[in-house]
Each structure stands twice: as C-alpha cells, then as structure tokens.
Amino acid sequence: MTDDDLIARLEEQERRLLFPRFDNADAWHLGSLLVDLATGRDLPVAIDIRRGTQQLFHAALPGSTADNDSWIVRKVRVVERFAASSYLVGRRLAAKGDTLDATFGVDPADYAAHGGAFPVRVDGVGVVGVVTVSGLPQADDHALVVEAIESYLAE
Template sequence: MTDDDLIARLEQQERDLLFSRFDFADAWRLGSLLVEMATERGLPVAIDIRRGPQQLFHAALAGSTPDNDAWIERKARVVERFGNSSYLVGRRLAAGGRELDASLGVDPARFAAHGGAFPVRVEAAGVVGVVTVSGLPQAEDHALVVEAIERFR
C-alpha cells in the first residue's frame, strides 16, 4: 500500500466512524470493549478515553508500563491539536518529508504523531474526545482502536 493509499484509508475511517453521541456510559462501554479485546489477545496495552480535558476511562493491562501512559498523553495531544488521528497526522507528515516539531508550533516532547489515538467525533458537534491505545507498534495500536469503535457502533 502506498502512502497515499494509506492516508486515504485513514481519512475514510475518520469520515465513517462518527458517534451520534458520546457520554460517560459510552466511554465505559467502549473502554470495557477495548479491555476485553486486548485481554482475549494477550496484548500488553494501556487504554485511555477522554472527553475534553476529563479522563473518562483508563486501564493498564498486564505487560504495559508507565511509558505507555506517557505515550497516551503525547498521542492524545495530537488529536486534540489537529483534530485527526495521531496515525493520520504522522502519515501525512511523513509523506511530506516532515516531522512533528516546533515548525508546527508543538514541542515533540509533548506531542507524538504515532498511531493509537483516534478522535471521538460526534455528528454535528465535531471532535469531543479521544480514544487512545499504547503498547503495540503504531499501526496495531491504531487498528485496535478502529476495530473497537467499529464494533461499538
């Protein structure tokens, strides 16, 4: 798959994976689904769901580390800043031969354009939150979040 093909697929995911609403109960159900999926597969991940500045769900599964929580923070900031998944932002930058750095007005120590953070986009409201997984290679972190949102809806 070319960079352009991957970017187009990621953009389509974001257009398709809209929520009609997203509240505390939805965060709990989606987070619990992610925990169930990761546990069944023996994945060493941390999972985080937030709406605005409030963390609504967090779980650290066996094999995850405090580093995963730091990655979650950095990836979630990318979604909050740019309004797209951290993977899409990273792939767009890489395709253009660029990196996430001060030229974009961000500190790379606080932002990470690596896959795993996906926008919670509510129809007619826009991005209201972020679902993030950390612990796997970036494409796999992203794919796990997407699969869970597809099942959730």
C-alpha cells in the first residue's frame, strides 16, 4: 500500500466513524470492549478514553508498563492539537518528509505522531475526545482502536 493509499484509508475512517453522542457510559462501554478484544488476544496494552480534559476510562493490561501511559499522553496531545488520529498526522508528515517538532511549535517529548490515538468525533459537533491504545506497533495500536469503534458503532 502506498503512503497516499494509506492516508486516504485513514481519512475515510475518520469521516465514517462518527458517534451520535459520547458520554461517560459510552466511554465505559467502548473501553470495556477494547479490554475484551485485547485480553482475548493477550495484548500487552494500555487503554485510555477521554472526553475533553477528563479521563473517563483507563486500563493497563498485563505486559503494559508506565511507559505506555506516557505514550498515551503524547498521542492524545496530537489528536487534540490537529483534530485527526495520531497515525494520520504521522503518515501525513512522513509523506512530506516532515516530523512533528519545533517547526510546528511542539516539543517531540510532549507529542507523538504515532498510531494509536483516534478522535471521538460526534456527528454535527466535532472532536470531543480521544480513544487511545499503546503497547503494540503503531499500525496495530491504530487498527485495534478502529476495530473497537467500528464494533461499538455497529451495535
């Protein structure tokens, strides 16, 4: 798959995966779904869901470490700043030969344009939160979040 194809696929996911609403109960249900998916596959991940600045859900599964929590914070900042998934931001930058650094007014120690953080976008409202997974290669972190959101929205 070319960079352009991947970017187009990621953009399509973000257009398609819209929530009708997103409250604390939605965060709990989606987070529990992610935990079920990850534990069923023995994945060593940390899972985080936020609405605005409030953390609504967090789970650290066996094999995950405090470093995963640090990555979560850095990925969430990317989504909050650019209103796009951390993977999409990273792939767009890579396609241009750029990196997320002082050129964009950010410190790479505080921002990570690596896959795993996906915007919670409410239809007609915009981005209201972030769902994040950390612990796998970036494409796999992203894919797990997308799989869970697709499953959740299909219910």
